[in-house]
Amino acid sequence: MSELTPAELQRYARHLAMPEFGLDAQKRLKSARVLCIGAGGLGSPITMYLAAAGVGCLGLVDPDVVEVSNLQRQLLFGQSDVGRPKLDAARDRLLDINPHLEVHTYPEMFTAANSRRIAADYDILIDGTDNFPTRYLSSDTAVWLRKANVYGSILRFEGQVAVFAPHLDAPCYRCMSPTPPKPGLVPSCAEGGVLGVLPGLIGTMQALEAIKLITGIGQPLLGKLLHVDTLSLRFRTFNLRRDPDCPVCGENPSITEPIDYQGFCGMTPPPNVPTLSVQDLNEKRQAGEDHFLLDVREPNEYEAARITGSTLIPLGEVAERSSEIPRDKPVLVHCRSGMRSAKAVAALQEQGFTNVWNVAGGILAWAKEIDPSVPAA
Template identity: 55%
Template sequence: MLNPDLDSIQLLPEEYERYSRHLILPEVGLAGQKRLKAASVLCVGTGGLGSPLALYLAAAGIGRIGLVDFDVVDASNLQRQIIHGTSWIGKPKVASAQHRLLELNPFLQVDIHETALTSENALTIAQDYDLIIDGTDNFPTRYLVNDTCVLLGKPNVYGSIFRFEGQATVFNHQEGPCYRCLYPEPPPPGLVPSCAEGGVLGILPGVIGVIQATEAVKIILGDAPTLSGRLLLYDAWAMKFRELKLRKNPECPICGPNPTITALIDYQEFCGIPAQPEAPPTLQEGTVQELQQRLQQGNIVLIDVRNPHEYEIAHIPGSTLVPLGDIEQGLGIENVRELAQNGEVWVHCKSGMRSSKALQLLAEKGIQGTNVKGGILAWSDQIDPTVPRY
């Protein structure tokens, strides 16, 4: 409730003590704390960004917090997703996050939506919240969150992270631009690696998530300058902040004066992601069990297309490192061609995505091979558990 009836909102005696450092700030005071208590915020995602922003929103006294996530806690999450703990591995993230938030501040209402946000449910879920915070890590959901906010007239507090870099802004607020004004078209599928493929400094989402929480609190308090119309860029490695000015696109298809998007669409299709991805007809796949048999029989060449630092973490004995980047640049093509003279080519990566791409490039040069389904993660799970997962 961005414009609540403050006379109808009362703080409990325990809340006066809890929020005392807010109450003595003239910019917040009793009226501001009542605004925070009356407000409702929907956090889409309880991962790297969702963890710190939800924790600080809860600590600040946001009265109602909604959490949307369909995933479960994995050990690899805990390097950055600080809202979760080891005891919650394998359990729903929304349940883990709800438990932690209520432990931090029992004077909250925490709603959980254990589901993926989709075109079918986004408007229904989001309509009862004052503002939406985008803590997602994929382009279809970012466009979905944006369009939902524009159609419902709600601010969209945006953040994204990758490796050592992050960015944050506020979309659809104070007549400012929306996400489509900044990114009219999504990048081609596979062009931007995920954090699982490219990595992310664990501390980075803490910085960006806290910035998102700060913007949300300022929007609720009102009269505070926000990042609307400004894109904040952060480089953790260089420890530098930069700022770019954003302008509203007069031809934006959803927030412009003549919108062509008046309802939620198929965002997977919009981002060029097929509903049921299929391997190209020329791509052969084999299981890790089949790979193990072929390695025992000999006359096989196993190519690892991950990066050198990944190979150092873990590798399958007998594999040869030829990074995908080298193959894309043509430098590794002849290396593989030469190796192929020694036997049948099998190719693997971490999970099977990069190796699939490598095989397509190799096929264009007349080199056929078999993709290892599930990559080295499947090898660790099903063949040799001593091979570290990462």
């Protein structure tokens, strides 16, 4: 284990003062290498607390840039970071928290092509993402590399934390969720919203679980799922069991290499969906061409921001309310980014609509490229 310098002994004095923790645990932290997949709402508290605690090496994976809408919950960043690559800003902040830290950044998506390469040199993987493809990929990769995967998820007012580690006789993520939810059934944080404090709470608990795993203190959430409801401030713990038939960590695994996680989780657009750009939509509106603009987001999203002249029918109601959609004019469908609207177009095609189009990029592209007065979040 790495020895501590006099400066580090001073920095970690409050850790060293605890008999249950002490010098040995602090040395283990300094020797540890932790990969955090995602530098957003969860990644912010995860990395800041691990850096402050004295984890010797942190890896961060995130391809995004800092946006204003991030600042409500992503405390790694400030107003001056807007427009910067997230990992550049994160590195600066983390090294300011602890200059003894080693930071490695991977400004790319965590994919089937790079997951093993990125994760191989780390002791623990922490899932700080907000989408199902990366959750499955991070869990599966951890299984194959025999590393613990510290899981966290957040939505609106509720969150979850668990430690998946079949090599420690705990289940993997697929044991808990063998099949992803149907597309559109579970919104992302961007679509459903999230209380700004919640990722701070869940991410801090993920950092805590990583520290417990590294140092050997306490009882990590192995084989357990902690659920948090912030509105009632209720914490519930559920027992999880390994699935002997799990396709990844079971007795006879059928999945031994990364698969098409985007397709597996239903996050690829349906095929053969006619598409037009926001520029095309704007030209049609400017020219006065007759059309029906359909917004398939949720009512709260529509209330916060909308394209003038659009009609709201949420995706889940499109099929049953198709009689409200005209068939004698072009139907142009949009959502937040183009995914839900593509599914709506496919559903309408199944009901015989022939002149229906998906607006690529949705209201985000409209706000960015056509009308900046429309709030984009």
